Amino acid sequence: MSDTPTTLKSKTPQAHRPVTTESPGFRVALIAAVIIFLALLLFAPLVAVFAEALSKGAIEAIKSLANPEATSAIKLTLIVAAVAVPLNAVFGIAAAWFITKYDFRGKALLITLIDLPFSVSPVVAGLCLVLTFGANTAIGGWMVAQAYPIVFALPSIILASMFVTFPFVARELIPVMIEQGRAEEEAALTLGASGWRIFFTVTLPNIRWALLYGVLLCNARAMGEFGAVAVVSGKIRGQTATMPITIEMLYNEYLSVAAFSLAAVLALLALLTLTLKTLLEWRFADQLAAAHRP
Amino acid sequence: MQIEIDQISKEFGATAALHPVSLSIPSGALVALLGPSGSGKTTLLRILGGLEFPTAGRVLFDATDATNLTVQDRRAGFVFQSYALFRHMTVFENIAYGLRARPSAQRPAKAEIARRVTKLLELIQLPDIGARYPSQLSGGQRQRVALARALAIEPRMLLLDEPFGALDARVRKELRAGLREIHDTTGLTTVFVTHDQDEAMELADLVVVMSMGRIEQIGRPQDIRARPATAFVKEFLAV
Numbered sequence: 001m002s003d004t005p006t007t008l009k010s011k012t013p014q015a016h017r018p019v020t021t022e023s024p025g026f027r028v029a030l031i032a033a034v035i036i037f038l039a040l041l042l043f044a045p046l047v048a049v050f051a052e053a054l055s056k057g058a059i060e061a062i063k064s065l066a067n068p069e070a071t072s073a074i075k076l077t078l079i080v081a082a083v084a085v086p087l088n089a090v091f092g093i094a095a096a097w098f099i100t101k102y103d104f105r106g107k108a109l110l111i112t113l114i115d116l117p118f119s120v121s122p123v124v125a126g127l128c129l130v131l132t133f134g135a136n137t138a139i140g141g142w143m144v145a146q147a148y149p150i151v152f153a154l155p156s157i158i159l160a161s162m163f164v165t166f167p168f169v170a171r172e173l174i175p176v177m178i179e180q181g182r183a184e185e186e187a188a189l190t191l192g193a194s195g196w197r198i199f200f201t202v203t204l205p206n207i208r209w210a211l212l213y214g215v216l217l218c219n220a221r222a223m224g225e226f227g228a229v230a231v232v233s234g235k236i237r238g239q240t241a242t243m244p245i246t247i248e249m250l251y252n253e254y255l256s257v258a259a260f261s262l263a264a265v266l267a268l269l270a271l272l273t274l275t276l277k278t279l280l281e282w283r284f285a286d287q288l289a290a291a292h293r294p
Numbered sequence: 295m296q297i298e299i300d301q302i303s304k305e306f307g308a309t310a311a312l313h314p315v316s317l318s319i320p321s322g323a324l325v326a327l328l329g330p331s332g333s334g335k336t337t338l339l340r341i342l343g344g345l346e347f348p349t350a351g352r353v354l355f356d357a358t359d360a361t362n363l364t365v366q367d368r369r370a371g372f373v374f375q376s377y378a379l380f381r382h383m384t385v386f387e388n389i390a391y392g393l394r395a396r397p398s399a400q401r402p403a404k405a406e407i408a409r410r411v412t413k414l415l416e417l418i419q420l421p422d423i424g425a426r427y428p429s430q431l432s433g434g435q436r437q438r439v440a441l442a443r444a445l446a447i448e449p450r451m452l453l454l455d456e457p458f459g460a461l462d463a464r465v466r467k468e469l470r471a472g473l474r475e476i477h478d479t480t481g482l483t484t485v486f487v488t489h490d491q492d493e494a495m496e497l498a499d500l501v502v503v504m505s506m507g508r509i510e511q512i513g514r515p516q517d518i519r520a521r522p523a524t525a526f527v528k529e530f531l532a533v
Contacts, residue, residue: 183378186345189365190372191392191447201391205382 049267052260064258065265072238073246074265079154080242081222084161088222089215092169097203099170100177101185114170117163125163126231129156152234157242160228165218172214173207180206212280216273223269295356295450295483296321297342302351304337304507311337312507314351319485319500321356324477326494327487329504330530335487336455338504342485343453344368355450371444371482373454377436379428385439386411386424392447414442417476434465441476452477454486458493470497491531495519503527 022030053061064070095114099107117125133140133150143150150156184206188198204211226244233240241249243266250259297319304312312334319325327335340346342353344365352361360368380388389411393402402410415421418438428436437457444452457473458466474497477484488494494501495515503510503518503526511523522528 183374183376184380187372187374187378187380187443188391188395189345190343190368190370191395191443192366192369193391193395194366197395201395202380205380 046267049260049263052256053264055260056257060257061261061264064255064261067258069238069241069246070258070262073241073243073262076154076157076241077223077243077266080157080161081219083158084165084222085215085219088162088165088218089169089211091166092173092214092218093207093211095170096173096177096207099174101182111174114167117166122160122164122225122227123231126160126228129159129163129228129232133159151232152236152240154240156232157229157240160232161222161225164225164228165221168218168221169211169214172210172217176207176210177203212277216277220270220273224266297451297483297485298352298354298357299338299342300352300354302338302341302348302353304334304341304346305349310507312341312348315504315507315509317502317509317512319483321483322481323483323499324474324497325483325485325500325502326498327485327502327504328489328491328494329510330489332506333504334507335502335504337507339453339455339485339487342451343370343372345372369447369450371447371449371452373437373440373444373452373457375456375459377428377440379436379440379443381428383427384424385415385420385426385428385431388428388439389414389443389446391443410446414446417445417479418442418472432465433461434469437461437469438472441473445476445480449482452480452482452484454484456488457486458488458490466493473497491533503530505530 021027065074095110099110130151131137133143133156135141135144135149135151140150143155148155150159184202185198188202193201224244225242226248229242230245230248233242233245235241235245235249237246237249243262247259247262247266250256250262297317299315299317299319301314301316302312303310303314315334315338327338329335337346341348344363344367348361352359354360355363355368380391383391390407393407393410396402411424412421415424418441420435420438423431423435423439428439431439437460441454441457454473458469461469470493473484473486486497495518498515500512501515501518502512505526511518511527513521513523518527519531522531
């Protein structure tokens with residue numbers, strides 16, 4: 001047997017390419033696939049919404065938004081978000097704090113419970129609320145007697161939105177707080193700080209970015225929630241119809257300019273949240289970098 | 295301050311981290327708790343600092359029972375293993391934290407806080423880093439800032455958990471001398487945890503060798519070296 005060098009001829013070595021990098025062709029294909037996917041699923045529908053809203057001119061679109069039905073829907077959605085988001089931020093922080101700073105039995109179960117709204121269909125969630133707080137239940141009946149009905153009124157819409165958006169803040173915070181551990185809080189304790197002081201000077205600054213993400217996501221979802229709200233609100237025009245509900249009703253009545261104008265406003269609110277997030281990231285980039293564990 | 299540990303034990307669920315241990319630390323001593331991981335040395339340190347409470351037993355500071363004293367009231371300067379500096383605060387703010395956290399009646403004025411922080415920065419020989427963030431410091435600098443932060447509260451004792459663990463050999467040697475110096479200038483009763491026998495023997499007045507939640511031997515470094523009390527100590531020192 002004679003192994004001549006020619007039989008050992010290997011492939012040409014690609015000295016300039018790191019081992020973890022794909023070939024240029026494959027890279028281009030991957031990037032193209034992502035761009036096409038995004039264009040079809042994200043950009044095209046977004047453009048279509050605005051195009052449809054403005055199909056009869058900007059004046060018509062604005063006129064349809066000035067309609068009392070539309071203004072009431074916008075107002076209602078903003079009220080719901082203004083109540084549900086802060087409450088969920090507080091509950092989310094409390095839940096994340098409890099889960100990450102203490103050891104107790106049933107922790108895994110609690111984490112699963114927090115995730116429940118993600119896995120339960122919003123329609124089912126809405127039905128559960130009706131069954132719990134409806135006029136023919138003890139609590140619901142009593143509230144109706146006090147002239148503050150829960151179901152088919154503002155409280156149930158807020159409850160439904162809160163239920164659906166509950167996990168966002170807690171889910172954002174839990175991994176961050178686990179990663180950060182308890183050492184800084186313990187250090188603050190040994191330096192004589194009280195619990196509240198530690199929360200405001202150590203914990204909150206450390207989680208503020210995750211909290212902001214959570215709150216923004218929670219806000220976007222609270223404003224856009226349809227299924228659960230559709231069940232509990234009773235869809236009373238000008239009273240309990242939020243923006244998504246109103247959009248659906250207008251669309252079903254073939255009032256496409258009105259429907260898409262309102263849809264465009266909802267989309268704009270979402271884009272605004274994203275812009276806000278990006279601006280904050282850009283403005284505080286140095287702090288973000290400094291905050292990372294060295 | 296004199297520290298008396300009287301029959302302290304600690305259980306985490308079903309596992310015993312500390313079997314009843316007793317230890318008397320004279321005022322102003324520099325003591326090393328030496329042992330392999332899992333020997334209960336960090337648990338003992340955290341009990342002294344008030345970060346854990348013992349299952350049974352008492353801790354006495356200057357002959358006063360301190361077992362149930364809250365961590366805030368103990369005034370123990372604690373240096374954590376990974377330093378636990380507040381990463382969103384500058385070095386200045388880190389060191390000033392303990393002074394600013396005091397109730398308003400005992401809080402020094404702003405200028406006084408600044409004066410004390412400057413003095414501490416000089417003590418740790420890093421006078422110019424007040425405006426930097428922890429992420430912009432080297433490991434050795436971080437350790438010294440953590441030490442300054444612990445000293446800022448005018449502690450009654452200094453507790454250090456593996457203070458040199460995360461540093462390379464050269465820096466470690468340097469900082470050992472630094473800690474000895476700070477101990478000698480402040481005269482604080484100091485307890486540090488280490489698994490490195492050279493560190494313990496070189497730095498401490500009194501070495502406490504621990505294993506499996508028990509104290510194997512207490513003594514001056516040269517005495518422990520000369521007369522290991524148990525088979526474990528002999529073997530541990532031989533490595």
